[in-house]
Amino acid sequence: MSEAERPGVAQLVRSAMGGSRDAWDQLVERFTPLMIATAHRYRLSDHDAADVAQTVWLHLIEHLGELREPAALPGWLASTTRHECSRLLGRRARQRPYDPLIPFEGDQVTPDIAGDVAEDLERFDRQEAMLAGFAELSDSDRRLLVLLVADPPLTYLEISERLQIPIGSIGPTRGRALKRLRATAPVSRLVESDK
Numbered sequence: 001m002s003e004a005e006r007p008g009v010a011q012l013v014r015s016a017m018g019g020s021r022d023a024w025d026q027l028v029e030r031f032t033p034l035m036i037a038t039a040h041r042y043r044l045s046d047h048d049a050a051d052v053a054q055t056v057w058l059h060l061i062e063h064l065g066e067l068r069e070p071a072a073l074p075g076w077l078a079s080t081t082r083h084e085c086s087r088l089l090g091r092r093a094r095q096r097p098y099d100p101l102i103p104f105e106g107d108q109v110t111p112d113i114a115g116d117v118a119e120d121l122e123r124f125d126r127q128e129a130m131l132a133g134f135a136e137l138s139d140s141d142r143r144l145l146v147l148l149v150a151d152p153p154l155t156y157l158e159i160s161e162r163l164q165i166p167i168g169s170i171g172p173t174r175g176r177a178l179k180r181l182r183a184t185a186p187v188s189r190l191v192e193s194d195k
């Protein structure tokens with residue numbers, strides 16, 4: 001199916017709400033790489049990233065009928081994925097072993113919590129804008145960009161084999177994909193706000 005023939009997000013969401021298994025499968029195929037890439041930014045393992053994605057899809061099943069704006073699904077998925085990653089990391093932090101007999105260094109120092117929260121909010125706003133812009137790209141652009149930021153990094157040969165494109169066209173294709181990403185509304189608003 002060509003990009004021109006590909007149904008839009010809103011159309012797929014409405015069809016999935018109506019019970020279309022094909023529409024649901026297309027949503028999963030289209031947005032799971034976005035969710036996995038988001039989870040990897042939190043330094044989650046492949047297994048944990050897959051668990052987070054599965055949890056987010058389950059949340060979507062539970063709340064699909066509550067979506068007021070079907071076209072906003074990519075933002076909802078990105079936001080929910082970030083929350084699930086934070087929740088997972090928070091659970092792990094609470095499970096960290098602690099020895100009460102070993103004193104903390106600098107017991108008298110209190111962290112600048114307000115500064116940390118402001119930095120976190122700014123970082124999350126940037127991530128949300130990038131993820132929303134990423135969701136607007138074509139499948140081929142998204143696949144290329146996800147492979148280029150894979151951890152551990154892939155060689156151009158591996159990317160070429162996976163995408164069936166010549167090695168020499170990876171760089172120029174990446175440049176065009178990034179230009180299209182910068183032109184999306186969420187990313188262009190982010191760039192303008194930084195000026």
